[in-house]
Amino acid sequence: MFVTTQARSTGLRDALPPNRPTAMGSGRYRLSSGIEALVVGYAEELAPALAELRRSMTNQYLAIDLEWKPDFVRGENNPVAVMQLASSTLCLILQLRYLGFPQELQQFLRSRTITYVGMNYRTADYAKMQASFGWCSRDFGSFEDLADVAARVGYGQRGLSALATSVLGLSLPKLKRVTLSNWEAWDLSLEQIQYAALDALAVHHIRTRL
Numbered sequence: 001m002f003v004t005t006q007a008r009s010t011g012l013r014d015a016l017p018p019n020r021p022t023a024m025g026s027g028r029y030r031l032s033s034g035i036e037a038l039v040v041g042y043a044e045e046l047a048p049a050l051a052e053l054r055r056s057m058t059n060q061y062l063a064i065d066l067e068w069k070p071d072f073v074r075g076e077n078n079p080v081a082v083m084q085l086a087s088s089t090l091c092l093i094l095q096l097r098y099l100g101f102p103q104e105l106q107q108f109l110r111s112r113t114i115t116y117v118g119m120n121y122r123t124a125d126y127a128k129m130q131a132s133f134g135w136c137s138r139d140f141g142s143f144e145d146l147a148d149v150a151a152r153v154g155y156g157q158r159g160l161s162a163l164a165t166s167v168l169g170l171s172l173p174k175l176k177r178v179t180l181s182n183w184e185a186w187d188l189s190l191e192q193i194q195y196a197a198l199d200a201l202a203v204h205h206i207r208t209r210l
Contacts, residue, residue, distance in 0.1 A: 012198075012205055013170060021190050021197075029193055034089055037197035039188060041095040043102065049092050050108050056090040057114075060142075063203035064116045066125045067183040067196060079132040081183040086200035088208065093196050097184045101133040112141040117207045119146045119160045119199075146203055146210075153210055164202045167209050172202060 014032035021029035027039035040049045053062070067082040081097040094105070109116065118125060121137065122145065129135040137143050150156075150163055164170045178195045188196075 012168070012201060021194050029190075029197075031194065031197055031201075035197075035201065036089065037091045037093055037193055039093045039095065039193065041098045041186065043099060046094070046099060046102065046104055049094075050104070053085060053087060053090055053092050056087040058088055059208060060113065060115045061117050061204055061207050062087060062114050063200045063207070064118050064121075065196070065200045065203065066128060068128060069182055069184045070180045077131055078184075080128050082188075082196060084196050084200035086197070086204045088201070088204055091197040091200050093188070093193060095186070095188075096132075098186065101135070106135075106139075109135075110139065110141045115142040115144055116140050117144050117146050117149075117203055119163075119203050121145050144207070146207055149207065149210055160199065160202060160206075163206050167206045168202065170202065172198060 012032070012035060021031055021037060027041070027045070029037045029039070031037055038049055038052070040046055063084070063086040065084040065086075066080050067084070068080050069078040071078055079097075081095070083094040083096050085092045085094065099105070108114075121143075126137060146160075146163070147157065150158060150167075155163060155166060158166070161172050161174060164172050173195065175191070175195075178189075178191045181189070181192055183192070185192075
């Protein structure tokens with residue numbers, strides 16, 4: 001199986017199951033050597049976390065992903081509960097269910113020095129962000145959809161799992177008990193933290209590689 005230098009050097013491959021995140025205190029988890037996830041649920045934690053994320057950046061890209069409590073009932077439209085922002089080595093897991101969508105975060109997303117990268121953002125994430133916070137793709141300072149980038153360079157229309165396999169040689173876990181879990185919970189499980197972080201980190205590493 002082909003594994004890129006980026007995936008090997010940062011330990012992204014080692015962050016996959018059966019390894020589990022290691023709690024380090026204050027909402028910080030080590031996924032593997034050199035890769036961490038930071039869960040942020042208190043307003044006073046946001047500014048330091050965003051500053052740390054910016055310091056961790058090695059290029060202009062930050063991956064963005066969203067999670068919400070599943071809409072099991074017809075007509076239900078649960079708001080965005082979690083936003084993930086990831087560089088190559090750090091993923092912030094922002095619990096918007098408790099943080100809301102503060103101006104500080106909006107200003108960070110409007111930065112023109114950062115290119116935010118989502119995956120198939122227009123399929124569901126766009127509508128969720130608009131319904132939850134009135135936020136549209138054009139509100140980002142700079143935004144790319146990884147699906148469009150991948151199609152332009154010859155990968156066709158593929159999902160994140162397929163791209164991760166093709167580009168990074170990684171098989172991302174997609175367990176329904178995790179993807180369809182309660183993302184509004186205050187105490188996210190280790191499986192939720194791992195899933196949320198790995199998806200966003202994979203988007204960043206794929207975009208960097210392409």
